[in-house]
Amino acid sequence: MENVKLLESSILKRDLTTLRDKNSSSVVFSTALRRIALILAVESGSVLDTVSTVVDTPLEKTDGYKLRTNPVLLPVLRAGLGMLEGFREIYPDSPVGMIGTKRNEATLAAENYYINIPKSADGDIVFLLDPMLATGGTGIHAIETLKKMGFNAIIYFSVISAPEGINNVQKAHPSVKIITCAIDRELNSNGYIMPGLGDAGDRYFST
Helix, strand or coil: CCEEEECCCHHHHHHHHHHHHCCCCCHHHHHHHHHHHHHHHHHHHHHHCCEEEECCCCCEEEEEEEEEECCCEEEEEECCCHHHHHHHCCCCCEEEEEEEEECCCCCCCCEEEEEEEECCCCCCCEEEEEEEECCHHHHHHHHHEEEEEEEEEEHHHHCCCCCHHHHHHHHHHHCCCEECEEEEEECEEEEECECCCCHHHHHHHHC
16 A cells, blocks of 8 residues: 555554453553554654754754654544644644544544644644544545645554555545554444454543
8 A cells, every 4th residue: 555654563563452452441441542652653753854953962062953843733533632642742842733523423424523723834744643544534534624724744643544444545635644553454334443443432531
């Protein structure tokens, strides 16, 4: 799959297993999700540019680097909030927006119920945080909303993705890079990822 990066490591395999386990408590689940988000956030640095700067060490001046721009962090409510803490630890100065885009369980179409996104500035890059890339409808809808607001540099971060969702996002928005930790087998007839982990939002918030 073009423009898709699949992350693999022993730590991710361990924590993904924890997320999938139906016996993991909400506390255990949320802790594992935060660790995975932190790994994704560290990986995200590979797509950002730096600029040179000078820093004073206790002994002398030396060359250093800073980010050219801080990404806008945009969790998709509500499950995306489970990824936000890990990304904010790496990007403490980043502005945070939120978009509430839920899936209509009857039609599987995406619907906005809340939008609060910082105004776009030239060169801004958005990190879209959505643990489950299932049908892709939610992600496509969020990306379309962002593009209408002037954001064109968008990277989609998910924890678990379905092949159908990846294909749908790429077909609708081929310029959007997808970074994920697992590509599962398929969607079931209800649009849920198989084997998946259930509803990430419900499990994170213990509802």
